[in-house]
Amino acid sequence: MADEDIYENMPRTEAAPQPKGNPPKTPAPWRPRAGDIVTAVLLLLSLALATSLLAVTLLYLRAQSNLQAVEEVVQKLQVSLQPDNASDASAKGSDSLQLLDEAQAGVRMLKAQLGNVSAAYGEIQIRLDGAARAAVQDHCSEVLTKLSSGWRFYGGNFYYFSQERKSWDASEQFCVSQDSHLTSVSSQAEQEFLSRETQGEDHWIGLTDRGTEGSWRWVDGTEYRADASRGFWAPNEPNNYDPGTDGGEDCVHTEPSKPNLWNDNKCSQPFRWICKQAHGPAGL
Structure with a gap:
């Protein structure tokens, strides 16, 4: 986008866009106990x-x-x-x-x-x-x-929500130093969990199309599924705005002004970030 901060002070009057067809039935997320x-x-x-x-x-x-x-x-x-x-x-x-x-x-x-x-x-x-x-x-x-240390457990994984802001690359470096990666998102339930926890702040996630424009991949190796992820993008995104400046928009963050849907942005922008560390098979 030309100016990612223009939505910051706008009231949230728009409802979240819904995918075409019947909305999916999302089961309540399971929160495991320590036992x-x-x-x-x-x-x-x-x-x-x-x-x-x-x-x-x-x-x-x-x-x-x-x-x-x-x-x-x-x-x-x-x-x-x-x-x-x-x-x-x-x-x-x-x-x-x-x-x-x-x-x-x-x-x-x-x-x-x-x-x-x-x-x-x-x-x-x-x-x-x-x-x-x-x-x-x-x-x-x-x-x-x-x-x-501030990590949160959900669906078999640990998640870290930063308080400071870094570029996408610096954010991924931090996650790697913690034996993790910027988070992938593989389900509606996981997307909703991340939206609840980001508390109205933009956060980098581990999605990028560096190398080949439009060929999106998760840095943790999770398969990117375009059909399943279509409803997670904000309207008219990704759009690779202004590709002549800094190579365009190749990194993705959640944007609270658009109900935490995804937006592509320049990787050099400073945002908070989310790390994800697999703790074992889902459900553990």
């Missing part, structure tokens, strides 16, 4: 624990099977070596008796190995349980640190 997050993490850690113990379990069962097979062989040897009379015992010979001794020694060895596997199984389980507890503690500490 839900911890429960989900515990479930994931339990899955990892079960996977880690699978190999030891299989080894344990295989050792049991081998022991049972050897014991059956030993029993058959014992039966076959039982002499019917003195001459039969002599015929059996000392070699067969030695074979029996070796088989019995093998049984003792397998029993010892089985005991070792059982002990290892228990030890691994104890260690993994300890690691899981430590991981949950670290996870909860991370969540509390984020929330205490």
